[in-house]
Amino acid sequence: MSSVRVLVGTRKGAFVLSSDGTRQKWNVDGPHFGGWEIYHVKGSPADPNRLYASQTSGWFGQIMQRSDDGGKTWTTVDNKFVYDGPTGPHLWYDGTPHPWEFKRVWHLEPSKSDPDTVYAGAEDAALFRTTDGGKSWHEMPGLRTHPSAPQWQPGAGGMCLHTIIQDPANAKRMYVAISAAGAFRSDDGGISWNPINRGLRSAQIPDQDAEVGHCVHRLAMHPSRPNTLFMQKHWDVMRTDDAGENWREVSGNLPSDFGFPIEVHAHEPETVYVIPIKSDSEHYPPDSKLRVYRSRTGGGEWEALTKGLPQRDCYVNVLRDATSSDALDPFGLYFGTTGGQVYASNDAGDTWNAIVHDLPAVLSVEVQTLS
Amino acid sequence: MIRIVLPAHLRVLAKVDGEVSLDVKGEATQRNVLDALEARYPTLRGTIRDHVTFVRRPFVRFYACEEDLSNEPLDEPLPRAVAEGSEPLLVVGAMSGG
Numbered sequence: 161m162s163s164v165r166v167l168v169g170t171r172k173g174a175f176v177l178s179s180d181g182t183r184q185k186w187n188v189d190g191p192h193f194g195g196w197e198i199y200h201v202k203g204s205p206a207d208p209n210r211l212y213a214s215q216t217s218g219w220f221g222q223i224m225q226r227s228d229d230g231g232k233t234w235t236t237v238d239n240k241f242v243y244d245g246p247t248g249p250h251l252w253y254d255g256t257p258h259p260w261e262f263k264r265v266w267h268l269e270p271s272k273s274d275p276d277t278v279y280a281g282a283e284d285a286a287l288f289r290t291t292d293g294g295k296s297w298h299e300m301p302g303l304r305t306h307p308s309a310p311q312w313q314p315g316a317g318g319m320c321l322h323t324i325i326q327d328p329a330n331a332k333r334m335y336v337a338i339s340a341a342g343a344f345r346s347d348d349g350g351i352s353w354n355p356i357n358r359g360l361r362s363a364q365i366p367d368q369d370a371e372v373g374h375c376v377h378r379l380a381m382h383p384s385r386p387n388t389l390f391m392q393k394h395w396d397v398m399r400t401d402d403a404g405e406n407w408r409e410v411s412g413n414l415p416s417d418f419g420f421p422i423e424v425h426a427h428e429p430e431t432v433y434v435i436p437i438k439s440d441s442e443h444y445p446p447d448s449k450l451r452v453y454r455s456r457t458g459g460g461e462w463e464a465l466t467k468g469l470p471q472r473d474c475y476v477n478v479l480r481d482a483t484s485s486d487a488l489d490p491f492g493l494y495f496g497t498t499g500g501q502v503y504a505s506n507d508a509g510d511t512w513n514a515i516v517h518d519l520p521a522v523l524s525v526e527v528q529t530l531s
Numbered sequence: 532m533i534r535i536v537l538p539a540h541l542r543v544l545a546k547v548d549g550e551v552s553l554d555v556k557g558e559a560t561q562r563n564v565l566d567a568l569e570a571r572y573p574t575l576r577g578t579i580r581d582h583v584t585f586v587r588r589p590f591v592r593f594y595a596c597e598e599d600l601s602n603e604p605l606d607e608p609l610p611r612a613v614a615e616g617s618e619p620l621l622v623v624g625a626m627s628g629g
Contacts, residue, residue: 195540219590219624220540220578236544236574240582 164486165230165528166494167211168502169198172520174213176231179515183492183506186515192234193225200481200524201231202268207275208528212294214265214280222264226294237294241265241282244299250284251313260284260304267481269324279350281321285312285338287350300350303336308355308372315339315375315394322480323376328383335389335404340364340375343391345404356404360393378480380422382429390432390459392422392480397434399459410459415446421483425508426491430458433493433509435478443498444475452493454509468512469503476501481524488529496522533564533609534619541579541622545572550619559614561593562605579622594621 166177173191192198196215204210209230215223222241225234241262249257263283271277276293286304288297303321312319320339327333332349335356342357355371365373375394382388391398391407395418398407411417416436425431432455438446445451450469453462476499486492491508500519503512535551542548553567562585569576580587585605587593592601596610596618612618 217540218627219538219588220544221588222577223544223574239577242583 162488163530164488164492165203165208165530166484166502166504166515167201167203167231167524167526167528168496168519168522169201169213169481169524170496170500170520170522171197174198174201174215174231175516175519177502177515181488183486183488183504188516189231191520192231193223196223197264198523199264199266200268200526202270202526203230203528204270204275204278205272206270208530210270210275210293212268212270212278214268216264222262224265224294224297238290238296241280241288241297242299243286243304244301245305247304248310250309250319251311253314255313257310260286262286263318266320266322267324269326272326272328279324279326279334281324281336283318283320284314285319285321285341287321287324287336289350302346302350302352303344306344306353306355308341311372312338312341313373323379325379325381325389327381327386329386333386333403335379335381337376337379337391339377340373340394342372342374343376343379343389343404356400357407358405359400359407359409360398361396362394364394377420378422380424380432382424382426385429388429388458390422390424392419392434394418394440397422397459410455412455412460412462414453414462415451415464419478420480421478421495423483423485423493426485426487427489428456428491431456431508432459433483434462435483435495437477443477448472448474450474450476450497452495452505452509452512465505465509465512467510468505468514475499479523482522484525484527486527486529492527494525494527496525498522532616533559533567533613534616535564535568536619536621537575538622538624540624541575544574544578547572552616559609560606561600561603561609564609564620590625590627592623592625594623595619 162181168175173194175190199214201213211227213225247260252258267281269279280288323337325335344353378392387403397411399410423433449471452465476497483495496502498521555567
């Protein structure tokens with residue numbers, strides 16, 4: 161029988177939640193790395209027991225962890241992230257040039273085929289890679305040295321590379337997203353990159369449809385439709401059907417088109433989920449009701465999913481890496497909140513239950529479907 | 532023998548309990564002591580000072596003999612009591628938080 165493992169990164173450690181395929185009773189294991197911020201934990205698709213974790217601290221910097229037994233035990237691996245070559249400036253919050261400085265790893269994306277290869281998205285924005293299971297990390301500098309990079313600027317959370325998507329149909333094609341630079345695509349395995357932000361409009365930048373400068377919060381793709389991407393931007397939910405060449409807005413009837421995560425149904429490529437947040441200055445749900453919105457039409461028309469979620473006095477946020485899904489049928493969807501709840505639905509979002517109520521603020525959620 | 536007291540998070544990373552004692556090659560300076568510490572416990576590399584520049588991380592401090600040595604030159608000799616092992620070098624995570 162299948163089972164699921166939910167890897168949760170929080171402000172004060174990592175937790176591993178596990179259940180059988182019914183997803184009704186859960187075992188909670190943790191905290192691992194107690195007291196440290198765990199920005200992301202993710203397993204290798206090629207070897208599900210191989211996990212990688214980004215462990216950080218304002219005091220002691222970046223630590224990288226690896227597990228070879230599904231999170232039972234962990235080994236510290238290399239934490240040396242050094243930019244490859246001269247680091248020019250990007251724009252600082254006040255518009256002045258500011259030198260590139262490594263701060264932390266936000267997102268880990270293991271290769272689909274090789275458990276020793278992992279991509280890491282960093283703040284200040286850059287793409288790193290290990291090909292030896294974390295023994296060494298090397299920057300892929302073509303992104304950071306793109307001619308537009310001096311115009312990139314941090315969002316409120318820092319200038320982070322937070323999304324990495326590998327095209328399942330084309331091993332040379334990858335997508336990344338950076339706050340607040342925008343989305344980028346490589347067609348040569350990450351050597352060179354181009355912005356793919358045509359169609360985005362952002363009122364927060366002087367040139368609202370500029371080539372770069374957009375605060376993209378998250379991208380999502382269904383593996384059967386690699387040219388279709390969905391985007392939750394700072395404001396606006398967007399869609400492209402030509403691999404990012406052109407985007408169009410699909411916010412439709414959402415109560416707010418501000419938010420952080422976006423997720424695609426594992427079995428229905430036109431079914432998309434977002435969690436609206438009231439505004440960029442009020443990081444909590446509209447009307448103090450925590451609602452997941454589902455579109456079965458690829459955006460545009462959205463329905464509120466509320467059963468089991470708090471519908472009054474709710475002021476939590478759901479961060480960009482804090483949703484995930486399993487591959488079971490019926491489809492399972494998961495998200496964590498800044499209030500420390502991890503909610504799960506084992507019926508495609510129709511009903512929800514909290515697996516845990518009182519974790520530290522959740523930074524990331526990843527789900528593994530195990531057979 | 533140089534004695535070092537690490538903050539709790541770094542003791543966990545290094546998998547040590549209590550104080551660390553190190554033989555340090557050459558004079559007992561910040562640089563030599565940290566070189567010896569990182570050679571013995573490689574998981575501490577990058578947690579106290581930068582991997583490349585060796586600049587102390589901003590929220591890490593060095594105390595000994597009731598003095599703040601954090602901003603002393605890296606190659607300045609540490610106090611005699613630290614060099615002789617009668618007093619430890621304290622590596623401290625700065626107070627902050629809410």
